Amino acid sequence: MFATGVAAAALTGGVLFVLPNGASAAQFPTFGLPFAAGQSTGSAGIHSDDGTSGVKNALDLNPDDGVVRAPLAGTVHIQHCDGGDWVTIDHVDGWRTGFYHMEQIRVSEGQQVEAGVELGDIGNALPCGGSSTGAHVHFTIWQLSASAAERADNPIAAGNWDDVSYGELSGKVADAVGEPMDGKVFGGWLFNEGAEQYSGTATNQASSEVVELPGSFDYTG
Numbered sequence: 485m486f487a488t489g490v491a492a493a494a495l496t497g498g499v500l501f502v503l504p505n506g507a508s509a510a511q512f513p514t515f516g517l518p519f520a521a522g523q524s525t526g527s528a529g530i531h532s533d534d535g536t537s538g539v540k541n542a543l544d545l546n547p548d549d550g551v552v553r554a555p556l557a558g559t560v561h562i563q564h565c566d567g568g569d570w571v572t573i574d575h576v577d578g579w580r581t582g583f584y585h586m587e588q589i590r591v592s593e594g595q596q597v598e599a600g601v602e603l604g605d606i607g608n609a610l611p612c613g614g615s616s617t618g619a620h621v622h623f624t625i626w627q628l629s630a631s632a633a634e635r636a637d638n639p640i641a642a643g644n645w646d647d648v649s650y651g652e653l654s655g656k657v658a659d660a661v662g663e664p665m666d667g668k669v670f671g672g673w674l675f676n677e678g679a680e681q682y683s684g685t686a687t688n689q690a691s692s693e694v695v696e697l698p699g700s701f702d703y704t705g
């Protein structure tokens with residue numbers, strides 16, 4: 485009886501310790517990279533949305549075939565500005581990915597996509613501002629964990645970013661819901677930010693190969 489009581493107390497202690505941690509942050513899903521496996525990509529490294537300030541929640545990619553694909557299943561939202569459109573996808577548990585500078589966008593508002601579905605081509609589009617010096621996709625992550633009440637009176641928390649400028653993405657959007665690229669894994673590559681904008685490393689989890697960014701690496705899938 486005494487031994488059973490001790491075991492039960494220990495188990496209860498363990499559960500109490502684990503639950504608050506588990507509830508504090510949405511677990512990061514198993515994402516692929518946003519292009520087809522079996523090719524290499526260049527990457528300018530980890531940076532903020534405007535490349536000067538704010539949470540470093542973005543990565544530039546220019547895969548060899550130039551085609552951007554959904555890195556995980558989700559629901560497409562088209563964000564509109566005077567200069568055109570760009571694409572975000574809402575995934576499980578409030579995770580959102582963004583795809584800026586794309587041309588020939590091939591998805592539409594509300595579309596349900598599976599991983600690997602073509603979203604468009606890498607490009608130099610500037611629908612809401614910003615700049616681009618060569619065709620690529622600016623790939624960003626956010627965590628939209630707002631409550632229903634917060635979403636009701638806050639368009640940023642609700643994920644409606646129509647007419648939000650590229651600069652505002654690095655400011656008020658990143659402040660509210662930006663999620664650092666640092667420590668995240670996409671397609672078996674672990675990304676870590678560097679001290680500067682447009683820097684960092686990609687580490688292959690299977691081979692332990694470390695690629696300094698800017699640089700290029702292979703997506704074996």
Ligand SMILES: [Zn+2]
Pocket residue numbers: 531542543544621622623
């Ligand atoms: Zn970028």
